[in-house]
Amino acid sequence: MDVHLVDGTYELFRHFFAVPSHVTRDGHEVGAARAVVGSLLTMLEDGATHVGVATDKVIESFRNEMWPTYKDGSGVDPTLLAQFPLLEDTLEAAGFAVFAMVEQEADDALASLARIAAADERVDRVLIATPDKDLAQCVVDGRVWQYDRRKGTVSGVAEVIEKFGVPPASIPDWLALVGDSADGFPGVPGWGAKSAAAVLARWGDIESIPADPADWDVTVRGAARLAESLAEHRENAALFRVLATLVDDLDLIADVEELRWTGPAEGFDRVAAALDAPALAERAARLAARRA
Numbered sequence: 001m002d003v004h005l006v007d008g009t010y011e012l013f014r015h016f017f018a019v020p021s022h023v024t025r026d027g028h029e030v031g032a033a034r035a036v037v038g039s040l041l042t043m044l045e046d047g048a049t050h051v052g053v054a055t056d057k058v059i060e061s062f063r064n065e066m067w068p069t070y071k072d073g074s075g076v077d078p079t080l081l082a083q084f085p086l087l088e089d090t091l092e093a094a095g096f097a098v099f100a101m102v103e104q105e106a107d108d109a110l111a112s113l114a115r116i117a118a119a120d121e122r123v124d125r126v127l128i129a130t131p132d133k134d135l136a137q138c139v140v141d142g143r144v145w146q147y148d149r150r151k152g153t154v155s156g157v158a159e160v161i162e163k164f165g166v167p168p169a170s171i172p173d174w175l176a177l178v179g180d181s182a183d184g185f186p187g188v189p190g191w192g193a194k195s196a197a198a199v200l201a202r203w204g205d206i207e208s209i210p211a212d213p214a215d216w217d218v219t220v221r222g223a224a225r226l227a228e229s230l231a232e233h234r235e236n237a238a239l240f241r242v243l244a245t246l247v248d249d250l251d252l253i254a255d256v257e258e259l260r261w262t263g264p265a266e267g268f269d270r271v272a273a274a275l276d277a278p279a280l281a282e283r284a285a286r287l288a289a290r291r292a
Contacts, residue, residue: 003117004048007130008055009106011036029079033087034275050259054109057100071184093271095264111246118143136160137171165197173205176240190229263288
């Protein structure tokens, strides 16, 4: 079996900017939420059997206490934020396993679910459905892939190395050096994607990078300047690596069968009708009948 793990936060943002607005008769914006649900029903129609969806019920997480500018909900359109609980409730009514995160992030849930699923010998592939750079660290050769649903591409270890210049295990170090504007931390001054990849491809992690650039054994432009910057900002680099490292030891499920879609909950037709989308309930009912 394949296990599909979906970044519900990413999907909601993506659909919010991709689909037309839809305001119900009671004045609620529901366009993005119902589009995400429809998209996941399409995943089921295409053959997915085990699906877990992780969302950020609260945008802030424990990482905000570690770095003051770490991402939060400021600047996010209120009509988008208001659709998070709507999405979670609707997905649960549609029969999906939903993991709405509060202290940790959706990415941590995906990492933890991927670890659990990859350890199950019944699972052929774990597909983490998100293009986010962070999740590349979870890719495991022959077990866990990153799946970009929009592009229709699947990335394994070779593709991660081709894209970032480092293997999955070095992704947190790469992000720590380069920075991640989406997550709100700047990286180490002077370090870019190419220099970080060249040095980490040789040394693997920040702690192993020699203080003297003459010992790097790689050709990097401005090596002396980069070494000086890393020495000056090593404490921040270590912190950024912690921020970029996903928590993968959350006990969210005991068995992958908890992710099996078996049909919508009773009353999903009323939930779909409230979204002005009765077709969602009709599609879910047809799928459930087909799999019964």
